[in-house]
Structure formats: structure tokens, C-alpha cells
Amino acid sequence: xxxxxxxxxxxxxxxxxxxxxxxxxxxxxxxxxxxxxxxxxxxxxxxxxxxxxxxxxxxxxxxxxxxxxxxxxxxxxxxxxxxxxxxxxxxxxxxxxxxxxxxxxxxxxxxxxxxxxxxxxxxxxxxxxxxxxxxxxxxxxxxxxxxxxxxxxxxxxxxxxxxxxxx
Numbered sequence: 001x002x003x004x005x006x007x008x009x010x011x012x013x014x015x016x017x018x019x020x021x022x023x024x025x026x027x028x029x030x031x032x033x034x035x036x037x038x039x040x041x042x043x044x045x046x047x048x049x050x051x052x053x054x055x056x057x058x059x060x061x062x063x064x065x066x067x068x069x070x071x072x073x074x075x076x077x078x079x080x081x082x083x084x085x086x087x088x089x090x091x092x093x094x095x096x097x098x099x100x101x102x103x104x105x106x107x108x109x110x111x112x113x114x115x116x117x118x119x120x121x122x123x124x125x126x127x128x129x130x131x132x133x134x135x136x137x138x139x140x141x142x143x144x145x146x147x148x149x150x151x152x153x154x155x156x157x158x159x160x161x162x163x164x165x166x167x
Contacts, residue, residue: 004035004063007135012037015142022146034064037138039145044152046085055084057122057152059145061138067126073134075141076124077148089161092119102151109144111137 005028012026019026019039027038038060045056061075079099082090096119103123107113113125127137 005030008035008037008061008138011135011138011142015039015139018143019146022149024146024149026142031062032064034062036060036062037142039142039149041149041153043087044085044156046087048084052084053081055081057082057156059142059148061141063129068129071129072126073129073138074124074126075138077122077145077152079120079122087161088156088159090156090159095119095155095159096122098155099151102155103148106144106147110141 008028012028016026023041023043024039025042027040029036029038038058040056040058044058045054047054057077057079059075059077061073063073067074077099079092079095082088082092082095099122100115103115107115107123110123110125111127113123115123117124127134127141131137
């Protein structure tokens, strides 16, 4: 996994300048025995003060033992515990359906992608690590994410929470 972490850090460093204008940030690390590169906006996440798991939306690319046996890296857009994002009024299934409807015209640009998941996984796909160009393909996935991030922003803006105290 160390090799993949180094590769992910290099990819993240290269991608960061183009992501900054969209307020997207990268992070690289280990999670559940997987090397992960994550792209997210600060506005898309919330860490509850009570120690509950983080809520938010993020794009990630990862490798794990299972994917390495197949020489694959996976990627997805996750939407976890959306109702916990206090700045928005969100329902997971409705948000996932709205995202997928808007994302449909971008879908063909993404390799091996599927939208056939529950509301927490907005889309998921994989790339081959055999090509000799895996780093470039992962960097390309990050560039492809920018238009998807714009969709997420527009959907979130339309769902900004009204004063929840009046509920």
C-alpha cells in the first residue's frame, strides 16, 4: 500500500492547482486497509461534535488487496449520512436520484462506471492498473470529477436548509 500512497500523493499534488479554483481539496491516507485518495469540499462535510461518524459527500479512488489481485483501482462518489449535514435539507434517495439524472450526460466519459447502487454510492467504477498509465488515468478521473462537483454544488444550493428552528 505504501507504493500506492506515494502515487496518490503525487497525483493529488499535481491535481491540486486545478481543484483549488473549485474549492476542492485532496487528502491521501489509509482507510480500512485501503490506500485512498479523496476529493471533497469543506462545505460538503460535517463532523458531529458528539463523536458520530462524519457526514458528507466525497469522491475517492482506492486500492485494496482485493482490487490489487485484479490489477484494478476503484473510484466512487459517496454521500454518507446526508441528513446530518445541518446546512442542507436532504433526503438521501431524492438527492441520489437528482444527482444521477443530472450526471447521466457525463456517464460515458467515466470508465466502467455504474449508477446502480443505493443512495450512499452515487456512482462507482474502476480502472485497470495494468495499462502502464494508471497515474495519468487517476489524474484524469479527478479532472472528470470537477463537472460532477458542479452538479453536487447546484443540488446542494437548491437544498439549503431554511431556519430549522422553525420546524
